[in-house]
Amino acid sequence: MIAPVLTLHAHPTAWTGWEERVRLMVRPRRFEHVVRVAELAAQIAAANGLDVARAYAAGILHDVARDLPDAELLRLAPPECEIDGLHPLALHGRAGRSLLERWGYADPVVLEAVEDHTTGPRGGNGVAQAVYIADVSEPGRGVNADIRELALQDLTAALERAIISKVSYLQGKGITVHPRTLRSYHALPCCAHLAASCPPAEPVTSSAFR
Numbered sequence: 001m002i003a004p005v006l007t008l009h010a011h012p013t014a015w016t017g018w019e020e021r022v023r024l025m026v027r028p029r030r031f032e033h034v035v036r037v038a039e040l041a042a043q044i045a046a047a048n049g050l051d052v053a054r055a056y057a058a059g060i061l062h063d064v065a066r067d068l069p070d071a072e073l074l075r076l077a078p079p080e081c082e083i084d085g086l087h088p089l090a091l092h093g094r095a096g097r098s099l100l101e102r103w104g105y106a107d108p109v110v111l112e113a114v115e116d117h118t119t120g121p122r123g124g125n126g127v128a129q130a131v132y133i134a135d136v137s138e139p140g141r142g143v144n145a146d147i148r149e150l151a152l153q154d155l156t157a158a159l160e161r162a163i164i165s166k167v168s169y170l171q172g173k174g175i176t177v178h179p180r181t182l183r184s185y186h187a188l189p190c191c192a193h194l195a196a197s198c199p200p201a202e203p204v205t206s207s208a209f210r
């Protein structure tokens, strides 16, 4: 059992405005998810000696573009690969970053966490790692409780478990792994030596992305 997710009040007062912006951008159920992700990301950050305020902020902001129509996602985040063009939902992390930058948000650590939350964090950004794990394991999802509990003890181990199981699942289904997810996979300490062995390209389904 883990402790109940914290309700964090330590973040700057200025966050109230950003929370309201996100609330207006997403469906009500999505906003409930967003708050749970922010609270869990903050809890994971605290347990792993990371920046709690930034983790909370990135959790609040991570899905700001999640409910935008495909055309708007494509406008904010032009496709980088075939998967992006076929499944614009995969773009909502990058589109969220683009939107926030247009609004004047400038914290690079948080922006990177927002950008990478769909496909996986690149190496070295612990806030992005906390948000990625919180997104896939917040209690409202009803899955990945093991990853959530592990992240409160060892974030690196939780990240390895989450990304390896995602890549293995997609490969097992014959679904192309997004190049950015592969980048995260190869950035894992345990998988860096596999960088030369990428999975074969196959059609992808939108269910591959969160």
Ligand SMILES: [Fe+2]
Residues within 6 Å of the ligand: 062, 063, 066, 092, 117, 118, 210
């Ligand atoms: Fe998302």
Ligand SMILES: [Fe+2]
Residues within 6 Å of the ligand: 033, 037, 062, 063, 135, 210
């Ligand atoms: Fe999310």
